[in-house]
Amino acid sequence: MVVVMTADATASDVDHVVAVVRDAGGEAFVSRGESRTIIGLSGDIERFTATLNLASLPGVADVVRISVPYKLVSREHRRQRSIIRVAGVPIGPDTLTVIAGPCAVETPEQTLAAAQMARAAGASLLRGGAFKPRSSPYAFQGLGETGLKILAEVREETGLPIVTEVIDQRDVDLVSKYADMLQVGTRNMQNFPLLQAVGAAGKPVMLKRGMSSTIEEWLMAAEYIAQRGNLDIVLCERGIRTFEKATRNTLDISAVPVAQRLSHLPVIVDPSHSGGRRDLVLPLSRAAIAVGADGIIVDVHPHPESALCDGPQALIDSDLRELASIAQHLSPLVGRTLTPAPVAARA
Amino acid sequence: MVVVMTADATASDVDHVVAVVRDAGGEAFVSRGESRTIIGLSGDIERFTATLNLASLPGVADVVRISVPYKLVSREHRRQRSIIRVAGVPIGPDTLTVIAGPCAVETPEQTLAAAQMARAAGASLLRGGAFKPRSSPYAFQGLGETGLKILAEVREETGLPIVTEVIDQRDVDLVSKYADMLQVGTRNMQNFPLLQAVGAAGKPVMLKRGMSSTIEEWLMAAEYIAQRGNLDIVLCERGIRTFEKATRNTLDISAVPVAQRLSHLPVIVDPSHSGGRRDLVLPLSRAAIAVGADGIIVDVHPHPESALCDGPQALIDSDLRELASIAQHLSPLVGRTLTPAPVAARA
Amino acid sequence: MVVVMTADATASDVDHVVAVVRDAGGEAFVSRGESRTIIGLSGDIERFTATLNLASLPGVADVVRISVPYKLVSREHRRQRSIIRVAGVPIGPDTLTVIAGPCAVETPEQTLAAAQMARAAGASLLRGGAFKPRSSPYAFQGLGETGLKILAEVREETGLPIVTEVIDQRDVDLVSKYADMLQVGTRNMQNFPLLQAVGAAGKPVMLKRGMSSTIEEWLMAAEYIAQRGNLDIVLCERGIRTFEKATRNTLDISAVPVAQRLSHLPVIVDPSHSGGRRDLVLPLSRAAIAVGADGIIVDVHPHPESALCDGPQALIDSDLRELASIAQHLSPLVGRTLTPAPVAARA
Amino acid sequence: MVVVMTADATASDVDHVVAVVRDAGGEAFVSRGESRTIIGLSGDIERFTATLNLASLPGVADVVRISVPYKLVSREHRRQRSIIRVAGVPIGPDTLTVIAGPCAVETPEQTLAAAQMARAAGASLLRGGAFKPRSSPYAFQGLGETGLKILAEVREETGLPIVTEVIDQRDVDLVSKYADMLQVGTRNMQNFPLLQAVGAAGKPVMLKRGMSSTIEEWLMAAEYIAQRGNLDIVLCERGIRTFEKATRNTLDISAVPVAQRLSHLPVIVDPSHSGGRRDLVLPLSRAAIAVGADGIIVDVHPHPESALCDGPQALIDSDLRELASIAQHLSPLVGRTLTPAPVAARA
Incomplete structure (x- = not known):
């Protein structure tokens, strides 16, 4: 999961997102680019999606999910196709x-x-x-x-x-x-x-x-x-x-x-x-x-x-x-x- | 409901559709045009839709419904808007x-x-x-x-x-x-x-x-x-x-x-x-x-x-x-x- | 722009993406998460999109654009709405x-x-x-x-x-x-x-x-x-x-x-x-x-x-x-x- | 082409549609059903569509086209598939x-x-x-x-x-x-x-x-x-x-x-x-x-x-x-x- 900050997000906005994620037991990695900052998350993403309302935090432009929201039926769970x-x-x-x-x-x-x-x-x-x-x-x-x-x-x-x-x-x-x-x-x-x-x-x-x-x-x-x-x-x-x-x-x-x-x-x-x-x-x-x-x-x-x-x-x-x-x-x-x-x- | 016949439907195809509808208790009105014939139906249209499979009959190109498939909630059932x-x-x-x-x-x-x-x-x-x-x-x-x-x-x-x-x-x-x-x-x-x-x-x-x-x-x-x-x-x-x-x-x-x-x-x-x-x-x-x-x-x-x-x-x-x-x-x-x-x- | 690597991407896959971006004059920031690595890019994104085919590189799962692909008509270009x-x-x-x-x-x-x-x-x-x-x-x-x-x-x-x-x-x-x-x-x-x-x-x-x-x-x-x-x-x-x-x-x-x-x-x-x-x-x-x-x-x-x-x-x-x-x-x-x-x- | 009249269309509404079509050189066949009347048209349908605004006439509920609006490329124009x-x-x-x-x-x-x-x-x-x-x-x-x-x-x-x-x-x-x-x-x-x-x-x-x-x-x-x-x-x-x-x-x-x-x-x-x-x-x-x-x-x-x-x-x-x-x-x-x-x- 990636949190994309707005162009005018402040350093304290970024810190706040990181704190919220860490409080919830996740990890957050900050990447500061020329025009905007992005924060990569890892941990129990399903739970974050369900309970942390990251998109509502100040300075957050978008939250992009990068993993699939299902597990048991996924090919990552079982590589071999089932019969x-x-x-x-x-x-x-x-x-x-x-x-x-x-x-x-x-x-x-x-x-x-x-x-x-x-x-x-x-x-x-x-x-x-x-x-x-x-x-x-x-x-x-x-x-x-x-x-x-x-x-x-x-x-x-x-x-x-x-x-x-x-x-x-x-x-x-x-x-x-x-x-x-x-x-x-x-x-x-x-x-x-x-x-x-x-x-x-x-x-x-x-x-x-x-x-x-x-x-x-x-x-x-x-x-x-x-x-x-x-x-x-x-x-x-x-x-x-x-x-x-x-x-x-x-x-x-x-x-x-x-x-x-x-x-x-x-x-x-x-x-x-x-x-x-x-x-x-x-x-x-x-x-x-x-x-x-x-x-x-x-x-x-x-x-x-x-x-x-x-x-x-x-x-x-x-x-x-x-x-x-x-x-x-x-x-x-x-x-x-x-x-x-x-x-x-x-x- | 209107049954549209194909361009090459025969007179007996048309008669067959009419017979099927009349057998089911409906009325059928035939309009012969230059290039194709159409048959207008009246009667218990809901029942026709549910039980007569008119689109499968020989010579039928299309069956066009021209009335609404609901009754109790329709404006025709009650003109006055409900409170x-x-x-x-x-x-x-x-x-x-x-x-x-x-x-x-x-x-x-x-x-x-x-x-x-x-x-x-x-x-x-x-x-x-x-x-x-x-x-x-x-x-x-x-x-x-x-x-x-x-x-x-x-x-x-x-x-x-x-x-x-x-x-x-x-x-x-x-x-x-x-x-x-x-x-x-x-x-x-x-x-x-x-x-x-x-x-x-x-x-x-x-x-x-x-x-x-x-x-x-x-x-x-x-x-x-x-x-x-x-x-x-x-x-x-x-x-x-x-x-x-x-x-x-x-x-x-x-x-x-x-x-x-x-x-x-x-x-x-x-x-x-x-x-x-x-x-x-x-x-x-x-x-x-x-x-x-x-x-x-x-x-x-x-x-x-x-x-x-x-x-x-x-x-x-x-x-x-x-x-x-x-x-x-x-x-x-x-x-x-x-x-x-x-x-x-x-x- | 964010490059999302596959779960099984190697360190050398990641390095290769970074090298390609830097060769093209852009910046790349690597965030290593628990299950996967993401790379944030900055620089002339339009040109990257048009000429670098990042999605084809080994180990790349997805390329997510996080800025808008238009400039002159964007609100970022001119805050005041036009008359x-x-x-x-x-x-x-x-x-x-x-x-x-x-x-x-x-x-x-x-x-x-x-x-x-x-x-x-x-x-x-x-x-x-x-x-x-x-x-x-x-x-x-x-x-x-x-x-x-x-x-x-x-x-x-x-x-x-x-x-x-x-x-x-x-x-x-x-x-x-x-x-x-x-x-x-x-x-x-x-x-x-x-x-x-x-x-x-x-x-x-x-x-x-x-x-x-x-x-x-x-x-x-x-x-x-x-x-x-x-x-x-x-x-x-x-x-x-x-x-x-x-x-x-x-x-x-x-x-x-x-x-x-x-x-x-x-x-x-x-x-x-x-x-x-x-x-x-x-x-x-x-x-x-x-x-x-x-x-x-x-x-x-x-x-x-x-x-x-x-x-x-x-x-x-x-x-x-x-x-x-x-x-x-x-x-x-x-x-x-x-x-x-x-x-x-x-x- | 079929003109479907509203449930409360009058006989004179029907006559008016027929007259408009005949004035334009077409034929019109009236089918009176139990709940509504339909009028089948034949003649130069493309021209009717382009110039007669039948859907605007009083008492008209719908106009249903029943033939295709193309000719030269249609299978009816040439049965044999082209090479x-x-x-x-x-x-x-x-x-x-x-x-x-x-x-x-x-x-x-x-x-x-x-x-x-x-x-x-x-x-x-x-x-x-x-x-x-x-x-x-x-x-x-x-x-x-x-x-x-x-x-x-x-x-x-x-x-x-x-x-x-x-x-x-x-x-x-x-x-x-x-x-x-x-x-x-x-x-x-x-x-x-x-x-x-x-x-x-x-x-x-x-x-x-x-x-x-x-x-x-x-x-x-x-x-x-x-x-x-x-x-x-x-x-x-x-x-x-x-x-x-x-x-x-x-x-x-x-x-x-x-x-x-x-x-x-x-x-x-x-x-x-x-x-x-x-x-x-x-x-x-x-x-x-x-x-x-x-x-x-x-x-x-x-x-x-x-x-x-x-x-x-x-x-x-x-x-x-x-x-x-x-x-x-x-x-x-x-x-x-x-x-x-x-x-x-x-x-």
Whole structure:
């Protein structure tokens, strides 16, 4: 952390900053330049930020943080990139893991059909929402526990472990009974009680990036989960909000290598919600794999025209073989192998 | 709602759209133009949006919504702008209501001193956070119920009703025991279980705009609260996230008249969190009053240099008289009177 | 300027940075902290930024600039805020100057009628475009020199000096023959040859903020003009591009006090182009005056329904008296007087 | 184009809109719904937009454009995607063309070395700036004609045709004497006189997307060039401005398939300026090729630590082979072949 003094700061202003820092147990190094003085700090920077209000002291022009505000999830904490296992299915640096399924669970038939589509598309994990956060209170909100039961049934049938969203901390235990991985959605990325609850649940977590969160805020949200003792976290880039309206969100493809450099956690991409358009799912899936994502998560639906949620972006039958082929052939070029689907328990 | 067909849509594509709409109980009006056909729809549009996936039908280029997706909070629902009363203190079209207090409750002394500053600044309501949502898990998270008790004690002393934030739906009952108005913060604007819980709590609610939410999404979030039978909602513009980094957020001053035109709910402005800088609070307060806001909410702190939260933006003693003077003299120019502070119970 | 070293930078990395800076004639001060070393630089920072590629040196994590990249227009260069005179009409800290007129000059009658509306609205300067930059090549591009002649004729008639846009550096001499102030539009804020040409033209310049430019970039663009010996520059905030689509742009009202603090140049606001809606012009004008703007610039049109450019945002007759009244009564509350209109030469 | 009437529009308001449109030679189709009436228009929509101010008419709530505001560059104008040839080197749907070179031309030696690096990286075209638009007037502005001569000399030596930027319409003839392709930079995307000048110059043009331009505005800018009879235009996505500051800009990877669907023009990607960081160039190059870009343009520099412009993002020797390998092996997976470099004239 660096304290930049104003051009007209006095020597006693400088001494005061140094004294405040030292009183708090930190170290301060003064550098006097031609036009202004700067003070480098070291010590427990997080605590300084939280409790010392250095920017308010007389003569202080700016306080510049030069280290990252997260620890457990940072690459400095663990150089080696992590492999997270979801009921045995790996997500990490050596593999490409495809997660697919319907945006929302609607019926047993639709969910089973979608899971079979997911397998055909190369998926090894099944996604599907039983609790849906919707901008409008008049939109379909999900089937709740009924949906979770359908997912569990389809897991039995197909062997695909389940990734499903939790939107209310009171439901974390319930969802954990059925799910293999808990998903925290974009609107809840800074719902701190929920982050703490999923952190304590003992299940792997997929943390979607907030639609207007910086990469740093995303990693700080992951830190909330990690602080509860759970480092089985997968980050998911799903597009950010910008001025461009041709796509629902703007996929921030650069966020993948940037987050992988800052954090040891796996980073996957959601090409379906980024673009919000079916015709973009395959190109964006290719881009995600090529940029080095550890996986992708895509919407599929047997009858998108009657989907209760986000139908316009669901892949349909004819796209599946192409997605499987992309995942198969592109992975080796980035030093990965496609994660195979588990064998069905009933098979 | 208007369905726009592609240039090469066939007559049978058009007929299919019409049939789908009519099957769902709606009406469809076809307009054939030179280069393309459009179909106007009427009926239960919300249901169409939620269940008919018109954009997926063959020959459909676009589906354009032309009515608003909220009802109870809309100006069409109630032409007259609403007056919300917080323990008797009005917020609405004829008054200018100032809310002030510390960002976070730290000690009884600090809170009382801040409340006295608030009164000096022309405030009739006291703000103060006992539960703080913080981007970093290492930052001060608030005193919890201890903080609520301090607020209640200070209310006794000063007569100022309390506005305080709730960040976890499990705390809504607890916070409601002490607070006169529940605040939902920017990070929770789309925390739907929380919105529903505060909607059911029987207390007025202040709903801050999500830092990257459109005005429409903000009103849809208010609709979630209203749906639980609570129309005592005050909207609070607090700055949006943009590319400009000279200020913490960009105060969207235009949102005030726009939201007042779309909704009957009062709209206030938070000049402290918008700018994140003390030197901007007074200019932005003047702008907010002049644009026609129904109130403002500002941070004050007796010792901002040691504040545990957001010290750099807190007003200090010398600013208070000027804020009171602004509120007093600017209000009549926009046809309002400054809401007087209630008399202290103990006075 | 501060060079932040990586956690694993070696002593020889640090020495190398110091040597590079000293070779270039600068000074370097090393501060060794617990976890990392920082190096403060002083000397000719602009040149360092332009020629030394410090960020590429081994062991360098980041290079943080701590001084502003503009000089002539900065408040450090001139503490006193400037007063710019446009054919005698002042724009500066003691006055509120209203500029009004049609978006585009269409006919002599329309321009004269609009100028009379401008006077009725309290304006002392006439705006009007003869050259129009339009996103679509199929839109009306302005009357060119014919438009300039109409403006000059209307100036004769009404006494109002002329502010008009120049979009091509080849036209600077031509436009300067007629105009009292040259306007550089939002799309040309970083058209550097144009900035240099208007800098050399010897006329006051109004520099609109680029719709996605930071305040710093705006001041750097002003520096381009200033470098050619022209400090008669007025900055104009006209809304920035954000995700919110309820308004054409988002008026960044905070930019007024921020820019006034960083630069000695006057700062005015364009409430017409910010909102793009007539119903927002009066509220945003009030906000602009109250925040402390040195002036406002508004569109008026005698027949907005047939305007060739931006009709939807033009004020009409019934709004004029209210605008004049706002300007008259709000100015004293911010320590200003409304700039009176010059007397017509022919009067 | 669709005119949406307000809920309380009268029959005579509707008739008035219809009359205005018919007077202007257009057709109007009225659809009366339950809650509101909409009017579909057809005819010369561009002219309506430019001259009829329909949004100002009584009873009109909104005017929604449903066709694109560009023609010559649209896919509707020409279904087949175009192949542009730059001195014989193709850019189009069947190939992947790599353009590489130094950000700025500094010396003959540096430029020749960079060109040799470009060849090693798989490039068939040489980029290099002789005129540099810089945010700061104190930064290096390029060598001008001296730089162009160096480029021409290096073309002789290496056989690589030249792509170079023009920033002033007065220089278009000069630059055209040396360049094989004219580049219009992001800051000039809406510099309309420059667009018209390059449109008339008879050379292929590379049009970079404005850093805060929508895809639609980008295509309208291309239309300005096309209107002057020049359809040899290549679009270049180079990152947009967003709230995220971890990268210099946010590469809008989705813009590639979106623009290719709307326009027949080739679309390439600049991974160097998007990210502004060398470590992102290879991952973003892979993403660009995989998403289906028709080419990429990258910065290389023999000594990035002493580059006069954008050194931090230039590729260095060890990256070149990897880029060539990526271009070679990824292209076939998207149905393309890498465009071979021309043979050097002197070879």
